[in-house]
Amino acid sequence: MGMSAGYELSRRGLKTLLIDAFDPPHPNGSHHGEPRLIRHAYSGGPAYVKLALRADELWRELEEATGEKLLERAGVLNIADPDVYSYAGRFQDAADHGVRIEDLDADQIRFRWPDVRIPDHYRAMFEPNAGYLYSEKCVAAYKKLALHSGASLLPNTFVKRIQAERSFVSVFTNTEHFIANHVILSAGAWFKTLEPFVRLPIRSVRKVVGWFEPSVSSFEAGTFPGFTFASSLGSYYGFPDIAGAGVKIGRHETGEEWQPGEDLVPFGAYSEDEGDLRKALEAYMPDAAGKLLKSAVCKYEHTPDDHFIIDTHPEHSNVILAGGFSGHGFKFASVVGEILANQIELGHWGRDVGLFSAARFSPISP
Structure with a gap:
């Protein structure tokens, strides 16, 4: 989700820094061991079906942009x-x-x-018309295009602390301190490392x-x-x-x-x-x-209900949360990146993400 959002932001001309505790693609998250299924007749109702169809369009665009075969329509x-x-x-x-x-x-x-x-x-x-995605190739493709579009990547760098103010967010690593207007947190199974700044009910x-x-x-x-x-x-x-x-x-x-x-x-x-x-x-x-x-x-x-979390932090509107993808999220990574970039660039998600509001869980912050 983070690499997809990084590409979307950088190609729109926004100055973008990607920080990863490892060097993606890597075996420490949920994207290795290709492939991943992509389906469109999805459980969860129309919101998921619409997202799956838009995700499919964006995967095809990624294939065209890179010349890589990323999606197999095997059914x-x-x-x-x-x-x-x-x-x-x-x-x-x-x-x-x-x-x-x-x-x-x-x-x-x-x-x-x-x-x-x-x-x-x-x-x-x-x-x-469903099939499967080569997940590691997808991450590598987004990485290549994001860097080509001007994004910076800081691999093998662990985020130690986050501090948000009204107009900026500070991110602290072991050795450096970065300031940005907006921050996306897409830490996957590692969200607990961001506590107490944010507490999400992610198991x-x-x-x-x-x-x-x-x-x-x-x-x-x-x-x-x-x-x-x-x-x-x-x-x-x-x-x-x-x-x-x-x-x-x-x-x-x-x-x-x-x-x-x-x-x-x-x-x-x-x-x-x-x-x-x-x-x-x-x-x-x-x-x-x-x-x-x-x-x-x-x-x-x-997450407790197996639905995603796509929302702003309850206390800091310039901090965006993307997590809890609950073992079925990879197919949506392309459209989630677009949604997150929309919120930062345009001030709105561009899609109905009400189903994924973090407010359905309480509390999620100290």
Whole structure:
């Protein structure tokens, strides 16, 4: 979100400084271990659908500006046990906004993707124009364009303290002191390091993903889509085998609490790291449940209601908060950057962000 906003601000001619505790793209946030799903028939109502469609436009513009392939329209197959979860609420939103979707029964799913094994009562919502983003390439693309547009980047620099006045904001690092008219805080799972200046109800959790070797070629990218499963086993998401990396799968709703500064426990420290992922593949895509080829550990940043926080600080209107993207935010990074830049340059968001008001949580400051 920060790199996207940095590009938007710098290309509009605003003097922009980007400060990162690491050197993006990096493995200390929530963007590494490509790729990330992008869907448009989104849960959460029309606000998310509109954002997803605008985000898609901006990702395409980023591709054109860089000449990089960043978005693969592989489609996304969302499979669910109707006794556990239903996609029915999304159909009207999709129709209202021109999003193409297909409502499939189990026989239709098995006919089109024979290596998917599901019970007869399962259903799916297939979105053919959805797909996935190469997340690290996206961050690198924004970084390149932001620097080319005149932004400055201060990597490997930890923000120690922030102090806001009516007309300016001071940011203190270990060695330097910066003053700006406006500041955007998009610290991801590291927001607690900014307390007590701002307190957000963000819970950071450790997440794991794995890449498994398929035994058949039908899971290869270009043939198999991105996917999600929602059943009594849990909520899972995944990707086809891209260039021999294996079928990638992760679980959405679990995770161990993590505090900024703590070591991130490596993959395999808990039996369920591989076990939870493998059991879903064995249940629904057994021919993809081969040898574990690769693994990664990253972070989610949850809000209590899993909606984002996009708002100004309750006491300082020149400080903008962007956080709590809750494990489903990356696809929106392009449009969130635009929204944040609008607020600074134009004095308004340019989009309806009422759903993401920090005021729904109280208190968020001392």
